[in-house]
Amino acid sequence: MTTLLRETLTNSSIYMPTPARIVEVEQFTAVEKWFHLELPSGFTIAHKPGQFVEVSILGIGEAPISICSSPARSNGSFELCVRRVGKLTDALHRLDVGSMIAVRGPFGHGFPIDRFHGKDIIFIAGGLGLAPLRSLITEVLDERGKYGRVALLYGARTPNDFLFPADLAAWADREDVECHVTVDRPSEGWEGPVGVITTLLPKVKFPARNTVVAIVGPPVMYRFVLDELLAAGIAEGNIWLSFERQMKCGVGKCGHCQMHHIYTCQQGPVLSYAEVKNLEEALS
Amino acid sequence: MKILPKHSLKAWVERLRATHRVVAPRETYGQYIFEEIENADDLVLDYHSSVLPPKKYLLPPREDLFAFNAKTMEMSPLIEEIQPTVIMALHTCDLHAITLLDKIQGTGHTDQHYQARRRKTTLVSIECLKPCMDHAFCKSMGTLAVPEGFDVHLTDLGDRYAVEIGSEQGEQLIEGLSLFWEPVEADYDRANQVMAGKWPNFDYRLDCDVTDLPDLLAASQDSALWDEVGDTCLACGQCTKVCPTCYCFDVLDEIDLKLEHGKRVRVWDSCLIEKFAVVAGGHNFRSSQARRLRHRFLRKGKYQYESYGLLGCVGCGRCALSCPAHITPIGLLNTLAQRRRPATEEASSRS
Numbered sequence: 302m303t304t305l306l307r308e309t310l311t312n313s314s315i316y317m318p319t320p321a322r323i324v325e326v327e328q329f330t331a332v333e334k335w336f337h338l339e340l341p342s343g344f345t346i347a348h349k350p351g352q353f354v355e356v357s358i359l360g361i362g363e364a365p366i367s368i369c370s371s372p373a374r375s376n377g378s379f380e381l382c383v384r385r386v387g388k389l390t391d392a393l394h395r396l397d398v399g400s401m402i403a404v405r406g407p408f409g410h411g412f413p414i415d416r417f418h419g420k421d422i423i424f425i426a427g428g429l430g431l432a433p434l435r436s437l438i439t440e441v442l443d444e445r446g447k448y449g450r451v452a453l454l455y456g457a458r459t460p461n462d463f464l465f466p467a468d469l470a471a472w473a474d475r476e477d478v479e480c481h482v483t484v485d486r487p488s489e490g491w492e493g494p495v496g497v498i499t500t501l502l503p504k505v506k507f508p509a510r511n512t513v514v515a516i517v518g519p520p521v522m523y524r525f526v527l528d529e530l531l532a533a534g535i536a537e538g539n540i541w542l543s544f545e546r547q548m549k550c551g552v553g554k555c556g557h558c559q560m561h562h563i564y565t566c567q568q569g570p571v572l573s574y575a576e577v578k579n580l581e582e583a584l585s
Numbered sequence: 586m587k588i589l590p591k592h593s594l595k596a597w598v599e600r601l602r603a604t605h606r607v608v609a610p611r612e613t614y615g616q617y618i619f620e621e622i623e624n625a626d627d628l629v630l631d632y633h634s635s636v637l638p639p640k641k642y643l644l645p646p647r648e649d650l651f652a653f654n655a656k657t658m659e660m661s662p663l664i665e666e667i668q669p670t671v672i673m674a675l676h677t678c679d680l681h682a683i684t685l686l687d688k689i690q691g692t693g694h695t696d697q698h699y700q701a702r703r704r705k706t707t708l709v710s711i712e713c714l715k716p717c718m719d720h721a722f723c724k725s726m727g728t729l730a731v732p733e734g735f736d737v738h739l740t741d742l743g744d745r746y747a748v749e750i751g752s753e754q755g756e757q758l759i760e761g762l763s764l765f766w767e768p769v770e771a772d773y774d775r776a777n778q779v780m781a782g783k784w785p786n787f788d789y790r791l792d793c794d795v796t797d798l799p800d801l802l803a804a805s806q807d808s809a810l811w812d813e814v815g816d817t818c819l820a821c822g823q824c825t826k827v828c829p830t831c832y833c834f835d836v837l838d839e840i841d842l843k844l845e846h847g848k849r850v851r852v853w854d855s856c857l858i859e860k861f862a863v864v865a866g867g868h869n870f871r872s873s874q875a876r877r878l879r880h881r882f883l884r885k886g887k888y889q890y891e892s893y894g895l896l897g898c899v900g901c902g903r904c905a906l907s908c909p910a911h912i913t914p915i916g917l918l919n920t921l922a923q924r925r926r927p928a929t930e931e932a933s934s935r936s
Contacts, residue, residue, distance in 0.1 A: 314662035359655035360840035552694035556833030562888035
C-alpha cells in the first residue's frame with residue numbers, strides 16, 4: 302500500500318518529518334544546487350505544482366523549499382532546487398549523494414491547474430523562481446494538448462546564473478513553446494537580451510482575455526511585472542503569484558508567514574492578484 | 586446550578602488534588618501567577634490579573650516536538666502525556682482566550698501536542714464581579730460573560746458559590762461529592778442579584794462598539810498613528826508573552842556535542858521582534874516597527890475575526906500593564922476611533 306507523505310502528518314505529530322535520501326545532485330550555479338530525493342519504499346509525495354515541503358536536516362533545522370519536479374514525474378521521488386542562503390541550505394549543499402535528510406508536506410495550495418485548461422499561458426520566472434515554476438511548466442508540457450499558446454519568460458542575473466540548463470535548452474527547441482530569456486548583466490559571449498524581465502513582455506503577444514500568467518520571482522520583481530500585465534489587460538484573477546515567506550511550521554500555526562489574514566503556508570503560497578491586491582504586505 | 590459553601594472549597598480542592606494536578610492563581614511577591622498548588626490553603630480565588638495567562642499550561646513557553654538520532658535518522662514524537670489537570674479560578678477573559686486557542690489549534694491540521702494537553706485539562710472559571718485591574722476592558726470586548734467554554738463555573742454569592750456545570754468533564758469534578766448542595770430558591774435570587782449588580786462595576790472603555798473593530802482597523806491601515814506609536818515601541822515582545830491568545834512560535838533544533846542525539850523544540854515567538862518576518866536572503870516583509878505593531882493590532886482586531894470568527898483580543902489588559910513603553914490597546918484603539926470620527930463626519934457633511 303502506498304502512503305501519501307501528507308498522511309504521515311496525522312499519525313503522531315504534525316511536526317514529525319519523514320526521512321528522504323539524496324539520490325542525485327547537480328550543481329547549477331555557484332550557489333544553487335539541484336537535489337533528487339527518494340522517499341522510503343511505499344511513500345509517495347503526490348504534490349501539486351507550486352507546493353512546497355519543509356526540509357529538515359536533523360540537528361540543523363528546517364526550511365520551506367518548493368518542489369521543482371512535476372507531479373507526473375514525481376512519485377516516491379521528487380526534486381528540489383536550493384539556493385545556499387542560510388544555515389539549513391548551507392548544510393544541505395554540503396551533503397552528497399546517499400545522505401539522508403527529512404521532509405514534511407507537501408504544504409499549501411499550488412497553482413490551480415484546472416483553471417489553466419484551454420488558456421494561453423505565460424510563465425514568468427525571476428532567478429530561483431524558475432524552480433517552483435518548473436513543476437508547473439513540466440506539468441503543462443506533459444499534457445500540452447490541454448492548453449493554448451505557451452510562453453516562458455525567464456530572467457537571471459548573469460548568463461552563469463541560469464538554472465535547469467538542460468530543460469531550458471529542451472524547451473527552447475520545442476516549437477510549441479516560446480522561450481525568452483534575459484540577464485541583468487551580460488558576460489563575455491552573451492548575445493541575448495540584457496535588461497529586467499519586463500523588457501521581455503512585449504515579445505509575447507497573447508489575447509489578454511484568454512491568458513493566464515504564473516509568476517515566481519524575487520519580491521522586487523512582482524510590482525513591476527504586475528503593472529505591465531494589468532496595463533495589458535490581463536484579468537486580475539488570471540494572474541497567479543507564489544509568495545515567499547518565513548514558514549516555520551507549514552501548517553498555519555506558527556504565525557511567521559502571515560500576510561494580513563492569510564497564512565501563506567496554507568492558503569498560499571500561490572495566490573491570484575485578485576486575492577492579494579488589497580494586501581499591502583503581500584507586494585511590498 | 587449547585588451550591589458549594591465557601592467553607593467546603595478547600596475540602597473540594599483537596600479531593601481534586603487526589604486525582605488531578607490542581608493549578609491555580611497563587612500570590613508571589615504581590616503578583617499572582619498560575620502555579621500548581623500543593624495545599625488548598627494556597628488557593629486564591631479573589632485575585633487581580635495573573636502575570637502570565639493560563640495558556641502556558643496548554644502551549645508551554647518551550648515544548649519538545651520530537652526526538653531524533655541524526656545518524657540513524659530515527660525520530661519519535663514527544664507528545665507529553667500530562668496528568669489530569671484542573672486549572673482553577675480562570676477569569677472570564679482567559680476562558681474566552683482558551684476558546685479561541687481551541688479553535689485555532691483544532692482548525693486545519695490539528696496540533697496533537699496542544700490537543701494532548703487540552704484533553705487532560707479541566708477548566709474551573711470564576712465570575713468576575715469587579716474589574717481585576719485598571720487596564721482591563723473585558724466589558725468592551727464582550728468577554729465579561731461566559732455562556733460556554735467552562736467545565737465548572739463559580740459565582741461568589743458571599744458565603745457560598747453558585748456552581749454551574751458546563752460539560753461532562755465538569756460533571757466528573759463534583760460527581761458524588763456531598764460537598765455540593767442542591768440550591769434553594771433563595772440561592773437563585775441571590776445569584777441573580779449578584780449578576781445584576783456586577784455589570785455597573787465595569788466600564789465600557791472602548792470608544793466604538795466591539796463589532797466595529799474590524800472595520801475601524803481596516804479603515805486605519807494607513808493611519809499615521811502606527812508610526813507615532815511604532816516610534817515608542819521597544820520591540821521587546823513582552824505584550825505577546827503575556828497575551829492569552831498569542832500562540833506564534835519559533836522552531837529550533839537542539840543537539841548533543843556528538844551531533845547525534847537531539848530534539849526539535851518550539852519556543853514562544855513574537856511578531857514584534859524585527860526578524861519575525863525576515864526570509865532567507867534577508868528581505869523583511871514587515872520592515873518597520875510601525876508595521877509590526879500594526880500587524881499585531883490588526884491580527885487581534887481584524888484578521889483573527891476574519892479567519893476564525895472570534896476577535897483575537899479578550900480585553901485582559903495584560904499587554905498594557907507589561908508594556909515598558911506604556912502602549913495600551915485602549916489608548917491606541919480609541920485614538921484610531923477618534924481620528925476616524927471627524928473624517929467620517931466631515932465626509933458625510935460634504936455629501
